[in-house]
Amino acid sequence: MFSLENITRIIHEWLNSHFNPTFALLSEFILVGLASITLFAVLGLSLVFMERKVAAVMQIRLGPNRVGPKGIFQTTADTLKLLMKEGLVPDGADKFLFTMAPFVVMIVAMLILAPIAFAKNFQIWDINIGVLYLSAVSSLSVIGILMAGWASNNKYSLLGAMRSGAQIVSYELSAGLSVLSIVVMTGSLSIRDIILSQENGWWIFKAHIPALISFVIFIIAVTAETNRAPFDMAEAESELTAGFHTEYSGMRFALFFLAEYINIFIVCAIGATLFFGGWMPLHIGNWQGFNHIMDYIPSSIWFLGKTIGLIFLIMWFRWTFPRLRIDQLLNLEWKYLLPISMFNLLLMTLVAIMGWHF
Amino acid sequence: MLNEDLKLKLTEILPTIIFEEGGEWLNAFIPPEELVSFVEQLRYSEGLDFDYLFCLTCIDWKSHFTMVYHFSSTIHRHNIVVKAKLDRNNPEIETVSDIWRTAEMLEREVYDLFGVKFLHHPDLRRLIMPDDWEGWPLRKDFEDPVNMIKL
Amino acid sequence: MIEEIGRTTEGDLIINVGPQHPATHGVLHLVITLNGETIKKVEPHLGYIHRSIEKMCESLSYRQFIYVTSRMDYLSSHINNHGCALCVEKGLQIEVPLRAQYIRVIMDELTRIASHELWWGAMAMDLGAFTPFFHAFRERETITDIMEKTCGARLTMNYMVPGGVMAELHPDFQKDVKHFIQLYKSKFEEYNELVTGNVIFQNRMKSVGVISKEDAISYGCSGPVGRASGVICDIRKLYPYDIYNKVEFDEITEKEGDSFARYVVRLKEMQQSIRIIEQLLDNIPEGDFQAKTKAVLKLPKGEFYQRVETARGELGVYIVSEGGTTPYRIKFRSPGFSNLSALEHMVKGLKIGDLVAAMGSLDLVIPDIDR
Numbered sequence: 001m002f003s004l005e006n007i008t009r010i011i012h013e014w015l016n017s018h019f020n021p022t023f024a025l026l027s028e029f030i031l032v033g034l035a036s037i038t039l040f041a042v043l044g045l046s047l048v049f050m051e052r053k054v055a056a057v058m059q060i061r062l063g064p065n066r067v068g069p070k071g072i073f074q075t076t077a078d079t080l081k082l083l084m085k086e087g088l089v090p091d092g093a094d095k096f097l098f099t100m101a102p103f104v105v106m107i108v109a110m111l112i113l114a115p116i117a118f119a120k121n122f123q124i125w126d127i128n129i130g131v132l133y134l135s136a137v138s139s140l141s142v143i144g145i146l147m148a149g150w151a152s153n154n155k156y157s158l159l160g161a162m163r164s165g166a167q168i169v170s171y172e173l174s175a176g177l178s179v180l181s182i183v184v185m186t187g188s189l190s191i192r193d194i195i196l197s198q199e200n201g202w203w204i205f206k207a208h209i210p211a212l213i214s215f216v217i218f219i220i221a222v223t224a225e226t227n228r229a230p231f232d233m234a235e236a237e238s239e240l241t242a243g244f245h246t247e248y249s250g251m252r253f254a255l256f257f258l259a260e261y262i263n264i265f266i267v268c269a270i271g272a273t274l275f276f277g278g279w280m281p282l283h284i285g286n287w288q289g290f291n292h293i294m295d296y297i298p299s300s301i302w303f304l305g306k307t308i309g310l311i312f313l314i315m316w317f318r319w320t321f322p323r324l325r326i327d328q329l330l331n332l333e334w335k336y337l338l339p340i341s342m343f344n345l346l347l348m349t350l351v352a353i354m355g356w357h358f
Numbered sequence: 359m360l361n362e363d364l365k366l367k368l369t370e371i372l373p374t375i376i377f378e379e380g381g382e383w384l385n386a387f388i389p390p391e392e393l394v395s396f397v398e399q400l401r402y403s404e405g406l407d408f409d410y411l412f413c414l415t416c417i418d419w420k421s422h423f424t425m426v427y428h429f430s431s432t433i434h435r436h437n438i439v440v441k442a443k444l445d446r447n448n449p450e451i452e453t454v455s456d457i458w459r460t461a462e463m464l465e466r467e468v469y470d471l472f473g474v475k476f477l478h479h480p481d482l483r484r485l486i487m488p489d490d491w492e493g494w495p496l497r498k499d500f501e502d503p504v505n506m507i508k509l
Numbered sequence: 510m511i512e513e514i515g516r517t518t519e520g521d522l523i524i525n526v527g528p529q530h531p532a533t534h535g536v537l538h539l540v541i542t543l544n545g546e547t548i549k550k551v552e553p554h555l556g557y558i559h560r561s562i563e564k565m566c567e568s569l570s571y572r573q574f575i576y577v578t579s580r581m582d583y584l585s586s587h588i589n590n591h592g593c594a595l596c597v598e599k600g601l602q603i604e605v606p607l608r609a610q611y612i613r614v615i616m617d618e619l620t621r622i623a624s625h626e627l628w629w630g631a632m633a634m635d636l637g638a639f640t641p642f643f644h645a646f647r648e649r650e651t652i653t654d655i656m657e658k659t660c661g662a663r664l665t666m667n668y669m670v671p672g673g674v675m676a677e678l679h680p681d682f683q684k685d686v687k688h689f690i691q692l693y694k695s696k697f698e699e700y701n702e703l704v705t706g707n708v709i710f711q712n713r714m715k716s717v718g719v720i721s722k723e724d725a726i727s728y729g730c731s732g733p734v735g736r737a738s739g740v741i742c743d744i745r746k747l748y749p750y751d752i753y754n755k756v757e758f759d760e761i762t763e764k765e766g767d768s769f770a771r772y773v774v775r776l777k778e779m780q781q782s783i784r785i786i787e788q789l790l791d792n793i794p795e796g797d798f799q800a801k802t803k804a805v806l807k808l809p810k811g812e813f814y815q816r817v818e819t820a821r822g823e824l825g826v827y828i829v830s831e832g833g834t835t836p837y838r839i840k841f842r843s844p845g846f847s848n849l850s851a852l853e854h855m856v857k858g859l860k861i862g863d864l865v866a867a868m869g870s871l872d873l874v875i876p877d878i879d880r
Contacts, residue, residue, distance in 0.1 A: 059643040229637060230709060233862070322709050323637030325862040326546075381812060382599075409726050413814075413825050415840040428814070428825075428842075432726055432740060435747065460729030463850040486556040486879060496564055 004300050005121035032124055036113055043265055044258035045075040050308075051261075051315055058319045079254060087250030090153055097151035102248070102255035104144035109262045111137050115191050116269050119279050119300035123192065130191035131183055134270060135176050138225075141263070142168050148256070149244040161244035163233065163326055168225050170333045175221035177341035178214040181348040182274045185211075185357065191273060198277040200285055206358040210348040215275050217341050219313065222267040224329070226260060229318040233326045264311060272306035279303040285358070364436065367406065371399045383428075383437045390425070390442040394452045397440065400429060401457050407433045411454070414464040416444075416472045418498045423449050423474065444474065453479040471496040521549060526864075528557050534631075534868065535875035546860045551853040559879040566839045571597050571671065571806040574839065579665035581841065582877035584624040585819040587616045590669040592817035595750055596826040597671040599815055600808035608796040609673030610751040611789055615686070616656075616668065618782040622693075623652040624820035625779050632772070632869035633704055636713055641704055648693060655685045671806060673799035686790055690783055700776065714768040718855040718867030721766055728854065729847035732822025733774045734871060738766035744818040756785050768870035775872070807834055821845055821872055845877040 011031070015024035049064070049072065056063025064071035089098055115130040117123040127133055142165050149161020183189055185207050186197045197203075204211045224231040245256045272278060279299035283291040324332065351357055361384050368375055372392055378385040388396050400408040413428035423444040430437045444451060453476040455461040465476045466485040473494035476482055484491060493500055521544045528538040536557035542550040562581060566574040575593040579586040591613055598605060605613075630645030653663040658679040660666035668675050679685075704710055720730070725738040735742045743760040745753045761777040763770035808830040815826045822844025829838040848871050856864050 055639075059640050060647060061643065232637075319638075319640050320703070321638060321707065322633065322713065323862075324709055325713060325860065327860070328712060382814065385812075411729060412731075412823065413827060413840065413842040415827065417829055417838045426827075428827075432742070458729070459724070459727045459854075460847050460850055463846060467846075486559045488556065495561065 004119040004298075008122060036110060036124070039113075040110065040258070040262060044261050045079065047261040047265060047311065048075045048078075048257075050311070054312065054315045055319050058316070082254040083251055085250040087252055088247075090247050093153040093247065094151040097147045098247075099252070101144050101148035101151060102252045102259070104147060105141055105259045106255055106262075108137060108141045108144065109259050109266065112266050116266070117191055117195060117273065117278050118303055119298070122279075122300070126190060126192045128188075128190045131179055131189045131194070131274075135172070135179065138266075139169075139172060145244050148248070152244070152247040154247055157244050157246050160246070164227055164244055167227070167231065167326075167329060170330060171221045171224040171337075174217050174333060174337040174341045175225060177338075177345055178218040178221065179270070179274060181210060181214045181341075181345050182207075184345070184348050185352050191278070195273060195278040195280050198280045200283055201358060202275065202277040202280070202282070204275045207348065207351055208357070210344055210351055211275065213340070213344045214348070215271070217337055217344070218271055218275070219310075220337065221333075222271065223314055223317060224333070226263045226267060228264070228314060230321040230323050231329055233323055233329060264314060265307065268307045268310035268314065269303075271310050272303065276306045277302075278306075364438065367403075371403075372396050378441075381439065383439050385439045385441060387441050387443070390444055390451045393440075393442055394454065394457075397427070397429075397454055398457060400438070400440075405434070407431045408438065409433070409458075411458040411460055411464075414461055414468065416468045416474055416496075418446075418472065418496065420446075420498055422446050423472065425451055425468075425474070427454075449474040450477060451475075452477050455479060470494075473497070519544075528554075534873055537868075537873065537875050539864075541861075541864070543861070548856050548859055548861065548864060551856055551864070553849055553852065555875075555879050557879065558876050560876075562880045563839055563841065566836060568835055570834050571808060571836065574836065575669065575671075576665075576667040578841070579667055580876060581843065581880055582819055582821060582824070582845070582874050583664055584627060584874055585620050585821065586665050587613075587620040587668060588817055588819040589824060590667065591617055591751075592815055592819075592824050592826045594669045594671045595817065596813050596815035596828050597806065597808065600811070600813045600828065600830060601671065601802070601806060603672050603800050603802060605673055605751070605800055606797045607752075607794050609798050609800070611793045612674050612678060612798065613669060614752045614756070615786055615789055615793075616660075616666075616674075618785050619652050619655065619686070621782050621820045622779050623649050625775050626652075628775065628820075628872045629700065629704075632872075633710075635865050635869040636710065638704070638710075641700070644696070644699065644703070648689075648696060651685075651689045651692060655682065655689065658682070658685070670799060672802045673797065675799070677798050678793075683790055683793075686786065690787065693783060697780070705772070705776065711769060713862070713866050714772060714870065716765075717768045717859065717863045718870060719765070719767045720851055720855050724854060725766065725851070728851040730822070730851055731847065732818070732820070732844050733771055733778065734822065734848045734851070736760070736762045737770035737774045739764050742823065744816050744823050748816055750815075750817065752789070756788050758782075758785050768866050771870040771872075805834055807832065808836070819844060821874065821877065822848060841880060843877045843880065845873050845875070849873060849878055 012024075012028070015027055019027070052074070053063040053071075064074035067073045067077050089095055112134055114125040115123065115127055115133055117126075145164050145168070146161050149158045149164075152158070182194065182203055185203060186194045188194065188197075198206075200206075204215055245253060248256060279302050281291075281294035281297060281299065281302050283294060364384055365377055368386060372388060374389060374392070376387040378387065400406050408429035408431045410430040410432055411427065412430055413426070415426050417424045417426060423446055425442045425444060427440040428437070429440065442451060449472070451474060453461065453465055455465060455476075462480065463485065465479055466482060468474050469476060469482055470484045470486055471494060483489070487495065493502070495502075521542050523540060523542050526539045526541060527534075528536040538554040538557065540552045540554060541548055560580070562577055565577060569577065575590050575597075578589045578593050581589055626645040626649045630642035633641035656666050657663050659676070659682055660668040720728070720734075720738050722739040725735050725740050730738070730740070731742045739762055741747075741760065741762060745758075746760050758781045761774050761781065763774055808828065810830060810832045813828045813830070817824050817826075823842070824844060825840075825842030827840040827842065828836050831837040852867065852871065856867050859867075
């Protein structure tokens, strides 16, 4: 049936048969670039719309329902509005850094897109150190945030950026350790290998207790990394500072805003890949019949379904819990999550060596 | 404590006290110079223990001011009203804010609206009106043709 | 909204909070002195919504001034009106018919529940949880619909007159209130699950903004703020008015005096209000809803003081009369004024996030403070 890898195969063969290989490769580059930019735009728009609708349902109201059928063009209208706004650069701000900061954050988000597998054989770049690449590149986004805070020439933006930076750097440790525990089970850093190793069941079921602990810690850590509630003290309205993006307006603000939602998509995609099998359908051991039925659903649908499920979970957190104070937030990481994740890594290693997993 | 016993006890503390009849609670008039020593006795004496100051205000009788203090006791559950007559041209009285902390803001309000100076108040300045307002609004002779509309 | 306005000589920051707030409280302007994140001094600047109600009332008749007071603490407007009406009745020695007394108490308790609902939603929103606000307003809408049918207005219901109430109850009143009580009982468990039992909330509110019992009495705190520190100050029990001496309800006190204790006191008070309404609802006696009074009221020469328990604390109405048709001097002892004076004592040495939690737990309504 419908499968995305067929499309790539057809395009690849058509290009190679009509042009010389270098030119074909170049045009593939351009196509992939265009596709990812489009993906970004579409994802950004639809995730913002999803957030508003999910918030509305949880708050017993309707959400946007005027612009377009059932309100689906709401975010397009908002983006057009932001495009037409005047983009102010404050007096005394460092112009170069101020302009670069949103782009740094966006570029980092795009770079992380490379090793993620959207469907079977539909990956931009299957590097053999996929997981390490993801952790390393996602740390670069802190630079963008600090640039934005510093270049704004506003004491409160700087304070907010420092707080955000401290929060992100702290929670990367726990996220990294949870990711590492799955790598221990798989034995490989490559994304493709991790997904293929879940052919007889997803890791969250196979490596039961340690994987569950890892998953919980992972979800908490990535909510904190993307500055989402309940960890959004650095950008809360009724608190002291309005965050590192106070001085941004117009398109630059839109870039920050979209980058936040893309980041959420990416971390949920990573979570879905590591713990829930990425594009791998739900297989149970060697129940051939069941597995065969599950294979009928295309792998891209599996991937999207899992990712959207995790995104919904993260949005659910935002509209249910109040905020943590900044010192409670850092306390949580250094005193609780980090020791638990280190212990969990040991536990996972023990399970892997003794073979106590399915 | 009943009103009669209170009257006896209070006259012991301050012989120059005058009681007014007819109100719901005991009304006691004292000279303004004796205020602090009298209310300290009210607060700390055994059997009196008036620890709750629940209303502090001023009334402008056109020839003089009257400061009114309403006290209550959370232990014995009796109430008393203490009044002091002030001279209209130079209204001054001691502050009671070191005995009851609530008096700090209440006295600032009376200063703001009537112009009564509270001696030894930690921070006496205008509270409700803007800082550069001229005049004492709640006095009976306060005229403001711009802002006030007489009905 | 927040800007630095200066530095002290030691290098502490002085910043403004307000007067425009994103969610709640009205126009409260605080000038805070900070050392890093620790608060050293909090100074409230009042007067942004001062409407000189006390001076205005000196030129309004005894029937007219009651309706200006609805605008003072607009969340418990019935209770404000009730206090003023009681004071005038005390002066004129009017006997209020039993039916009017029942109606007044039921309206008071419904107002108390509505006010606490709004406080609950707003406090949760201050702390960052946006959803309880909508849940709280869902219940509050039911109450304001009931009020609208009988009194004609949703927020400033000018319904009490000296002598009773202004109009007869709507025929659907008892049915609507019964429906509301049923709805409320089924939703109350949600409140505890969603907010009270949540660990994040508890960590943000426990041991934040502690005020001891002696300090609470010294600062004149009343209402839920005082009761959370152990002060027994429920006017409905100590100096009962109307029918309060004949209904059974508990006075809720806690010992810790922190924000969480104030929160718990208000939640339990809502349940006690439901209990009072249930006792009274089916037994409203027949009779007049208003006593016969003269058209123009003249209080005799003298002074009259009436205390009532609003949702925020003890409201005192002090009328000084010279025998005319208008009062000579009126003073409203507002509960928020004294509760606000305790704010600095509560938050000294804590962080900014704690200031938000403590302010929310005090339940301030600024028009009540500024008058």
